[in-house]
Structures are given as C-alpha cells and as structure tokens.
Amino acid sequence: MRIRGRDKVPALLEMAAPILVDAEQDMVLPAGWLTGYDRLCLEVGCGRGSFICQMADHAPNTLFVAFEKFLEIIARAAALATAQGLQNARFIRTDAAKAEMVLPLHAFHVIYLNFSDPWPRRRNDIKRLTHQRYLQIYKKLLTADGWLEFKTDNATFFEWSVGSFQKAGWSVQAIDTNVSNTAPPGEEMSAKYAQTEYERRFRALGIPIRHLRAVPATLSGTEPPTH
Numbered sequence: 001m002r003i004r005g006r007d008k009v010p011a012l013l014e015m016a017a018p019i020l021v022d023a024e025q026d027m028v029l030p031a032g033w034l035t036g037y038d039r040l041c042l043e044v045g046c047g048r049g050s051f052i053c054q055m056a057d058h059a060p061n062t063l064f065v066a067f068e069k070f071l072e073i074i075a076r077a078a079a080l081a082t083a084q085g086l087q088n089a090r091f092i093r094t095d096a097a098k099a100e101m102v103l104p105l106h107a108f109h110v111i112y113l114n115f116s117d118p119w120p121r122r123r124n125d126i127k128r129l130t131h132q133r134y135l136q137i138y139k140k141l142l143t144a145d146g147w148l149e150f151k152t153d154n155a156t157f158f159e160w161s162v163g164s165f166q167k168a169g170w171s172v173q174a175i176d177t178n179v180s181n182t183a184p185p186g187e188e189m190s191a192k193y194a195q196t197e198y199e200r201r202f203r204a205l206g207i208p209i210r211h212l213r214a215v216p217a218t219l220s221g222t223e224p225p226t227h
C-alpha cells in the first residue's frame with residue numbers, strides 16, 4: 001500500500017490517540033480497552049480502515065480490533081473511526097506475528113483477512129498471512145466457536161491458502177470463487193459482502209473476488225457458522 005501525506009500523520013495520531021496503540025513501542029494495552037462488548041472480532045492488515053469502520057458501524061455491541069504493521073496507514077484508519085464517532089473500534093500497530101504477545105488468547109469470535117499481500121515469489125510464502133505459522137497464532141486467538149474469513153482477488157494465493165488451511169488441519173467450510181457484487185438481503189454487512197478499499201478497486205477492474213470461511217482443527221466436524 002502506498003503511503004502518502006506523511007506530514008499529516010502526527011495530527012492523525014493525536015486525533016486517534018484514545019483508540020490507537022503502537023505496540024511496536026508499548027505492548028501493554030490500556031486497562032479495560034477490550035472489555036464491555038458482547039463479542040470481539042479482529043481484522044489483520046486493515047489498511048486505511050474502510051472495512052473495519054463499516055463493520056463497527058453496523059454492529060455497535062461488537063468490538064472490532066484492527067492490526068496493521070505501518071503506523072502511517074493505521075493512523076488513517078483510526079482517524080477515520082474517530083471522525084465517524086465509532087466507539088467500538090480499536091487499532092493496534094503491530095505485525096501479526098506478535099499478536100499473541102499483544103492480545104488476550106481465545107477471545108476473538110472472528111478473524112478477518114482481507115486482500116492480504118499475496119507475496120507471489122515462492123521464497124516469500126512464509127510472509128503470507130495464511131501461512132501455517134500465522135494459522136497457529138490465529139487458532140490461539142479464536143474462541144472455541146470462532147472462525148476466520150479470508151477474501152482475495154488473487155486466484156493463485158487463494159488456492160495456496162486453501163491448501164495451507166487444510167495442511168494445518170483447519171476445516172474450510174465455505175468457498176466462493178466469485179462473490180457477487182450484490183449481497184443477499186440481510187447479508188450486506190457480513191464480512192463476505194462488506195467491501196474493502198482494495199476490493200472496490202479490483203471489482204472496478206472486473207476481477208472476481210474469492211472468499212472462504214475456515215475453522216481451526218479442534219472444531220472440525222462442527223456445523224458451519226450461520227452468522
């Protein structure tokens with residue numbers, strides 16, 4: 001993602017300070033920062049925050065936490081949530097590899113991966129956010145009935161990711177290789193149909209969007225979640 005307008009970042013950080021933690025500086029979250037909500041959900045690699053803000057606006061009783069590794073980018077996401085007056089969004093600047101050190105374990109109902117970097121070169125597969133090393137971390141973050149949703153435009157990355165989930169023992173319960181631009185009634189603000197910033201660009205180019213839902217190994221054999 002291109003980083004523009006670096007000079008605006010200090011003002012954005014100040015504006016968003018109550019809902020933004022830079023875990024590269026301090027891994028301890030403020031007391032009570034993640035409490036008081038019915039459910040916790042996590043987006044890894046939130047970019048400028050369009051998706052997480054839509055989701056938070058739609059579900060005020062759920063707390064949406066977003067990870068992003070670049071401070072300049074997450075500052076924009078957190079400032080967007082602040083400008084929209086969202087109370088139920090939190091932003092953490094960190095690499096997903098450090099998630100276990102920052103977040104409570106077995107606390108998140110859903111983890112979202114939206115248009116994660118595909119890292120097309122084979123030698124970089126370890127950096128893909130659907131690599132088994134990340135899947136082990138996500139499993140520790142999810143509640144016993146939790147699941148993960150993954151969306152991408154990249155067919156090769158999608159197929160590789162399906163294999164990665166399966167090798168790690170996850171159950172891939174729903175695959176759609178061409179997500180409709182029009183959601184079924186009532187599903188407009190589901191993770192599958194709420195559109196991200198990158199998604200809008202790919203849809204404008206006519207590129208099919210792929211989506212799957214996956215459940216960690218311990219829950220294989222359970223019914224697919226319906227919400």
Ligand SMILES: C[S@@+](CC[C@H](N)C(=O)[O-])C[C@H]1O[C@@H](n2cnc3c(N)ncnc32)[C@H](O)[C@@H]1O
Pocket residue numbers: 001044045046047048067068069070073094095096097114115116117129196197198199
């Ligand atoms: C291609 S962008 C997609 C942004 C957004 N999810 C969307 O769909 O519009 C991927 C984002 O993930 C972030 N990212 C990549 N690897 C990450 C990691 N290991 N931990 C946290 N964020 C990461 C990147 O900095 C970038 O902002």
